[in-house]
Amino acid sequence: MDTDNLSWGTELWDQHENLALHTHKGIEFLEKYGGFVRERCAIEAEYAAKLRRLVKNYQPKKKDEEDYQYSACQAFKTMMNEVGDLAGQHEVVAEDLTSTVLQELQLLVRNLKDDRKKHMVEETKLRSSLQTQLAALDRTKKAYEKAFKETEKALDEYQKADADLNLSRAVVEKARLNMVSKNQQCEEAKKDYANQLEKTNELQHQHYAALIPEVLRQLQELDERRVRSIKGFIIKSVEVERKTFPIMEKCLEGIVRAANNINEKEDTRLVIERYKSGFNPPEDFLFEDLQRGADEHSNSMISNHSNSLPSMSRVDTIKGTISAGKNKKRVGLFTSLFGNNKSNYSNSESKEDYTDLPPVQRRKKLQQKLDEIAVQINKETQTRDGLMKMKSVYEANSALGDPMSIEGQLNDSGHRLDKLRQEQLKFIAWLEESDGKGQLHNPVSSTTSSPSSQRSNSVHRNLLNGNSNGKQRHSSSDESVSPSASSDGSRHKQPPNTLALGTSHSPESGLGSRTSLPDSDRGDELGGAEGVDDDPDFADGPLTPLGTCKALYAFEASSEGSIPMFDGEELLLLELDQGDGWTRVRRMNDLEEGFVPTSYIECSLYSAC
Structure with a gap:
């Protein structure tokens, strides 16, 4: 059987009621599928919302951010981000199903209902017309049957009257005329019947051969369109979901990649770095001699001696004896060394100098604070430089603005910079104090420090002294936004700011202070000797060069221990920067040595170094 040529109009011409019921159930099924898609969209959206709520609930709080430095925690955080992206893909599925499937499906249902109703009305009209013709x-x-019977009756009456000799001719003629009249009426009724029969047959033939089949064909197309649309909607639903697979796959790959980045050794290192106190383990307990006589003699001597001392001295004496350990609980030994980690770390911000933390943790916190202050100083310096440039532009062209309008902002910026530098010096002093205490606790660090560390410490001390002795400038009128000029008056490139080298705002202003240079401090430590010739490093002859360096900016040496240089000058590198911002150099053609700012030069070490 050729399925392509099957038609409801020819095969099911007499099954109109069943076809009407079938198309009604088909549209109901389409509505049922639409309800499925609608609930599927709601489930996808709800699932996405629950995933996002889950990710939000497990996001690290601000107070727990420090715990998320470990690789396992970082992997978990990455996984939560990827799960959030997966939730986004489920939202995309819900949105696309709603826009490309559900809305089209609902529109199709409305159109099918309207078309079916129109076809059913047409079929009812055709059937009514046929019934009218049949009636x-x-x-x-x-009418023809009635006229025919009356004609036969009139014929019988005429024949009886004509055969009856007793009737007059008038009665017979009347019967004949009645017979002729009925006969004519019968012929007319027969003719009407024949015409109506022809019309009815023609209409019935057209009804079953063309009109009804056309209606049924349209119903067939409607049902086929419904079935074809369901097929398309299912495929579209799959395509909508399939589009999200590559992104979901990337999310899953990201989760696997985050899991592979978990490093238990690195986490162990971070735990040590985070919780290391810097204290040494407790020493061995001393042996207590239990000889009764010797103990009694020793105790009596201690007792007599303590009675002769003030109460405070007695306490100090007991602290130095073995018996002092008996007055403490054993748990106090570890508490006094390590402290309570929970209270120390949870209240680490309670003291500004972090003295409530162990040495290593205190140095770590102080260094973090110094880094934050350096960022703030850099930001504030950039703001001040911008204001200075704007002021210079206003001074050059008063039509652009009033230079005095920026004076207040420059003063505020100068005050903020001075406050930040004072805070920086304060934390540097605390850091040096922490380093000094750390050396007391660490046997390795208690040895003689290297010259480089001595120089670094002296620079820090000089910063503290120079800040109190030098006069700080708060007004922008004392500063210049133009680059420093060399002795011949030529302009050079603007050098970078060296924030930790002095208290003034310009890069070179801090270099003009004697307390800012390593050599001057070193000379003070050696008893006030001046110049590089008295430096202990020259005791055995000139230093061996480590490499060469090139001046990036011109530098005018106005402080003892520094040497000037011009832009592009080649120098010999004698000693690397030890963390104080200065580098020791020597000129190429003579033995003149001194210090220059590290940020002003570009170094190239020899391969042997």
């Missing part, structure tokens, strides 16, 4: 045919047929 007319029935009426004409009955």
